[in-house]
Amino acid sequence: MLTTIEKIIFIVLAITAAGFTFHGFKTIIDSIRKGRPAPELKNIPASLLNAGVKVLFQQTIFKARKVLSAIHMGLFFGLITYAIVNLMDVLEGLVPGFDLVYGGKHIPNAPTGLVNTFNLIADVMSMFLLIAITVFLVRRFIVKDKALTFRENVLLNPKVKAGGQARDSLTVGVFVIMHVGAHVLSQAYRLNEGADPFMPFASFLNSIFGASETGVHVAWWVSIGWVMFIIPYLSRSKHTHFFMSPVNLGLAKQNPRGQLDPAIPLKVIEGQKFDPGAKVIYDLAWTRVMDAYACVQCNRCQDVCPANFQGRPLSPSALEVNKRYLLKEATFGSHPDRLLLPLTETVISPEAVWSCTTCYACVRVCPVGNEPMADIVDIRRRMLIDGYEIDSGVQNALQSLATNGNWMSKGKRLRGRWAKEMEFPVKNATEEPVEHLWFVGDTASFDERVIPNTKMVARLFNQGGLDFGIMYQNESNSGNDVRRVGEEGLFEQLVEQNMAAFGKAQFKQIVTTDPHSFNTLKNEYPQFGGTFEVKHYTVTLLKLIEEGKLTIKNKLSNYKVTFHDPCYLGRYNGGFTAPRKLLELLGVEFVEMPRNCENSFCCGAGGGQIWMGKVAPGERPAENRIKEALTTFGEGANAKTQLFIVTCPKDMVMYSDAVKTTGNEGKIEVRDIIQLVAEAVGVEMPLEAEAVAA
Amino acid sequence: MNIVVAIKHIPSIADDLPVKGNNVDFDSVDFVLNECDEHSIEQAVLVKEAVGGTVTVIGVDMIGELDNALHLALAKGADKAVKITGDDPAADSHMQAKWLAEAIKGMGANIVFAGVQASNDLDGQIGPMIAAYLDMPYIGGVSSVEATGDSATVNKEFAGGVGAKYSVSMPLVAGVQVCVKPPRYAPMSKVRQMAQTATIEKVAPSGDSSSGLVFKKMAPPVVTGHAEMIEGSSKEVAKKIVELLKSKGLA
Numbered sequence: 038m039l040t041t042i043e044k045i046i047f048i049v050l051a052i053t054a055a056g057f058t059f060h061g062f063k064t065i066i067d068s069i070r071k072g073r074p075a076p077e078l079k080n081i082p083a084s085l086l087n088a089g090v091k092v093l094f095q096q097t098i099f100k101a102r103k104v105l106s107a108i109h110m111g112l113f114f115g116l117i118t119y120a121i122v123n124l125m126d127v128l129e130g131l132v133p134g135f136d137l138v139y140g141g142k143h144i145p146n147a148p149t150g151l152v153n154t155f156n157l158i159a160d161v162m163s164m165f166l167l168i169a170i171t172v173f174l175v176r177r178f179i180v181k182d183k184a185l186t187f188r189e190n191v192l193l194n195p196k197v198k199a200g201g202q203a204r205d206s207l208t209v210g211v212f213v214i215m216h217v218g219a220h221v222l223s224q225a226y227r228l229n230e231g232a233d234p235f236m237p238f239a240s241f242l243n244s245i246f247g248a249s250e251t252g253v254h255v256a257w258w259v260s261i262g263w264v265m266f267i268i269p270y271l272s273r274s275k276h277t278h279f280f281m282s283p284v285n286l287g288l289a290k291q292n293p294r295g296q297l298d299p300a301i302p303l304k305v306i307e308g309q310k311f312d313p314g315a316k317v318i319y320d321l322a323w324t325r326v327m328d329a330y331a332c333v334q335c336n337r338c339q340d341v342c343p344a345n346f347q348g349r350p351l352s353p354s355a356l357e358v359n360k361r362y363l364l365k366e367a368t369f370g371s372h373p374d375r376l377l378l379p380l381t382e383t384v385i386s387p388e389a390v391w392s393c394t395t396c397y398a399c400v401r402v403c404p405v406g407n408e409p410m411a412d413i414v415d416i417r418r419r420m421l422i423d424g425y426e427i428d429s430g431v432q433n434a435l436q437s438l439a440t441n442g443n444w445m446s447k448g449k450r451l452r453g454r455w456a457k458e459m460e461f462p463v464k465n466a467t468e469e470p471v472e473h474l475w476f477v478g479d480t481a482s483f484d485e486r487v488i489p490n491t492k493m494v495a496r497l498f499n500q501g502g503l504d505f506g507i508m509y510q511n512e513s514n515s516g517n518d519v520r521r522v523g524e525e526g527l528f529e530q531l532v533e534q535n536m537a538a539f540g541k542a543q544f545k546q547i548v549t550t551d552p553h554s555f556n557t558l559k560n561e562y563p564q565f566g567g568t569f570e571v572k573h574y575t576v577t578l579l580k581l582i583e584e585g586k587l588t589i590k591n592k593l594s595n596y597k598v599t600f601h602d603p604c605y606l607g608r609y610n611g612g613f614t615a616p617r618k619l620l621e622l623l624g625v626e627f628v629e630m631p632r633n634c635e636n637s638f639c640c641g642a643g644g645g646q647i648w649m650g651k652v653a654p655g656e657r658p659a660e661n662r663i664k665e666a667l668t669t670f671g672e673g674a675n676a677k678t679q680l681f682i683v684t685c686p687k688d689m690v691m692y693s694d695a696v697k698t699t700g701n702e703g704k705i706e707v708r709d710i711i712q713l714v715a716e717a718v719g720v721e722m723p724l725e726a727e728a729v730a731a
Numbered sequence: 732m733n734i735v736v737a738i739k740h741i742p743s744i745a746d747d748l749p750v751k752g753n754n755v756d757f758d759s760v761d762f763v764l765n766e767c768d769e770h771s772i773e774q775a776v777l778v779k780e781a782v783g784g785t786v787t788v789i790g791v792d793m794i795g796e797l798d799n800a801l802h803l804a805l806a807k808g809a810d811k812a813v814k815i816t817g818d819d820p821a822a823d824s825h826m827q828a829k830w831l832a833e834a835i836k837g838m839g840a841n842i843v844f845a846g847v848q849a850s851n852d853l854d855g856q857i858g859p860m861i862a863a864y865l866d867m868p869y870i871g872g873v874s875s876v877e878a879t880g881d882s883a884t885v886n887k888e889f890a891g892g893v894g895a896k897y898s899v900s901m902p903l904v905a906g907v908q909v910c911v912k913p914p915r916y917a918p919m920s921k922v923r924q925m926a927q928t929a930t931i932e933k934v935a936p937s938g939d940s941s942s943g944l945v946f947k948k949m950a951p952p953v954v955t956g957h958a959e960m961i962e963g964s965s966k967e968v969a970k971k972i973v974e975l976l977k978s979k980g981l982a
Contacts, residue, residue, distance in 0.1 A: 424915060440763060447746075450746050526921070529920075529923075
């Protein structure tokens with residue numbers, strides 16, 4: 038169809054575009070390769086294939102924003118269809134007589150059925166694409182969806198602040214509309230024999246504009262000519278996402294969620310010495326440099342971030358956006374010097390770094406497998422090494438952890454005091470063999486508000502005939518949150534202390550009351566030689582009941598309860614079923630909060646936040662959660678006692694406070710699941726304990 | 732600038748303080764660095780960072796565990812660590828001051844820092860006694876030090892927040908109450924690195940001195956009364972409090 042001159046112009050353009058595109062992606066790949074070695078990825082072809090399937094079915098985006106995700110799906114299918122459509126358009130342009138309209142009847146031996154099917158799909162997809170892209174443009178530029186904006190206090194690259202992202206979106210949006218519109222129009226102009234039933238959209242346009250040879254040429258050039266500019270542009274815009282997100286998803290974290298990357302890469306590179314953590318962008322693992330290119334800046338992570346919710350200056354998506362702009366300015370732009378600036382000046386503010394609760398919600402929700410949280414921990418690690426002035430509360434906690442093995446400035450010998458007050462002897466697992474080694478944790482051992490629950494766990498274990506013991510002063514803090522604060526050296530010291538204690542003990546498995554300890558014992562201690570089975574107490578209790586060792590005597594039908602999944606039990610380790618099964622067996626009326634299981638909302642205590650001396654203003658995540666629970670219970674549900682059930686000692690403290698600060702005492706009560714189990718089972722208590730309880 | 736910091740290792744009160752005979756049961760108590768000494772180490776490092784020089788940290792090893800405190804000081808920026816092998820957990824402040832002064836004598840110190848007092852004996856003697864033994868001026872209750880040439884500008888805080896500025900000729904001994912900045916955090920990796928690589932110089936205690944004080948008896952506090960919990964609604968409680976205050980003649 039094209040004239041010779043047109044063909045020459047097209048080929049020159051195509052070669053130029055290919056050159057720019059190649060340069061674009063080479064630049065991107067070169068910059069990714071400058072990142073540090075990442076933890077070893079196993080069986081990459083299989084995980085890439087797996088990611089490909091996920092992308093094809095758009096599985097990962099549906100974790101949030103269901104309607105917009107469906108539209109994204111339409112856009113995605115539209116664009117992959119268009120890859121073939123564009124190829125056909127090029128053939129139509131270059132090969133004389135290659136014309137797909139009317140089932141390709143001018144092409145010798147054309148498979149008419151196949152061509153008609155293709156024409157129909159292409160025609161319908163064109164409509165989908167135009168609708169989808171219009172929805173997205175309306176959302177960004179007319180409705181101005183707040184989800185696409187950042188808080189004032191979030192550090193942003195000046196170009197982002199000046200609307201760089203919006204310009205990217207507009208450029209690509211307008212391109213899609215022009216490109217698709219022109220393609221359909223070029224097909225409409227070809228319909229010189231009336232409507233084609235397999236091209237309803239093009240036929241409709243044909244009924245308005247008629248057929249035209251000049252029209253075909255003009256529309257073809259608008260449609261395909263555009264592509265020659267947009268493809269190289271994509272590699273320089275946030276839409277690198279189109280190509281990088283499937284790759285990134287395929288090369289995403291393979292280790293357990295609860296296992297942080299080491300502070301220094303395990304892989305030894307000749308002549309290269311790494312400092313712990315990350316100061317500049319190429320201190321990040323290469324997989325996380327790549328995150329910046331995969332991110333399309335949808336802000337799903339920001340939606341679920343508890344720190345962002347509270348109004349703190351943290352936005353996980355801003356972190357990725359800033360990373361990409363920094364890389365772009367350095368590689369495509371003329372500012373390679375900026376790569377040497379600290380990340381705390383270019384991509385995330387120090388206040389934001391210290392706002393993260395390490396709840397993993399951002400990583401979990403990310404459709405493209407990004408790990409902003411891991412970057413934050415790496416930045417913390419280096420800040421600590423470089424002597425950055427940390428929050429005084431965190432410093433006190435760390436100093437106490439270094440000297441006392443707990444963060445509460447309590448002497449080691451006081452750790453087992455609660456056990457000595459029990460009416461039966463609690464075995465010392467470092468002195469006599471036990472089946473279950475109970476790793477109690479700091480809060481459950483020392484906090485006066487939580488100790489009654491700790492004792493209740495002991496009584497139920499005892500009543501259920503569980504052979505258990507604790508390590509008394511030999512137990513140290515597990516180090517889960519120490520590691521997430523970035524104090525890798527102290528974490529290692531705590532691990533060594535606990536490993537030495539475990540070495541003295543004889544046991545078959547570990548049971549923990551604290552999900553944070555549970556996480557690191559299960560996922561991180563194996564790297565230090567700690568290969569043992571670890572269970573959360575909800576699992577142990579459920580087993581005791583199912584095996585008939587504990588019998589439920591009173592069904593608790595007078596309670597209406599909801600359950601909060603602790604981050605480190607639920608999202609990190611999938612411990613969703615045991616607590617729910619327990620509640621079912623107890624006979625309570627159970628209602629699920631909107632944010633549950635994987636999508637549970639952090640209480641705000643993790644990642645060292647509970648140690649902070651400075652309290653951030655704004656509604657705290659725990660307060661919001663209590664309100665969520667009350668909304669879930671609904672109005673007029675007062676006939677039953679409303680309970681907020683927790684399975685984490687930190688939650689007990691956080692939510693009890695939140696009930697008070699929101700003024701909801703009397704409406705909702707926070708209880709550890711152990712209190713309900715004790716009530717249902719009927720704990721045999723000594724006389725004086727009963728007197729106290731009454 | 733040659734800076735020396737004299738530190739003191741004292742029984743931790745994170746545990747209940749165990750009593751045995753007429754003194755602390757030293758076998759079942761952990762030893763920690765005295766809090767004022769953390770501030771004087773920080774102050775010493777700040778002076779070094781401002782004008783250059785070396786910081787030597789020195790202390791009496793009471794129970795053979797002083798190394799931890801010395802490694803921590805090295806991780807925070809001290810350059811040398813010395814321990815006096817006292818190995819007497821009951822060595823009092825006069826004894827320690829004598830040993831420290833003897834050890835510091837040959838060091839050519841421009842400034843000797845010491846915590847203004849330690850929480851175990853509330854004695855405040857070590858700094859002044861070192862100054863007396865070494866014939867240097869002493870200034871206590873120090874809240875900041877700036878070294879300039881052969882004298883130092885020292886800030887000191889009096890009751891009620893009244894501040895005073897002194898010029899003190901060097902060499903001098905300064906009893907630090909609080910550092911101008913909160914003591915820095917030393918990352919454990921650095922502390923552990925020090926524990927592996929640093930050498931701690933050992934000095935035998937020399938000289939003798941006694942405070943002339945002898946422990947007669949040490950006992951935990953005897954519980955004599957309990958707090959009264961006022962029960963009832965907030966109005967009832969408020970009423971009872973008012974009544975109570977009236978009955979005591981306070982309202």
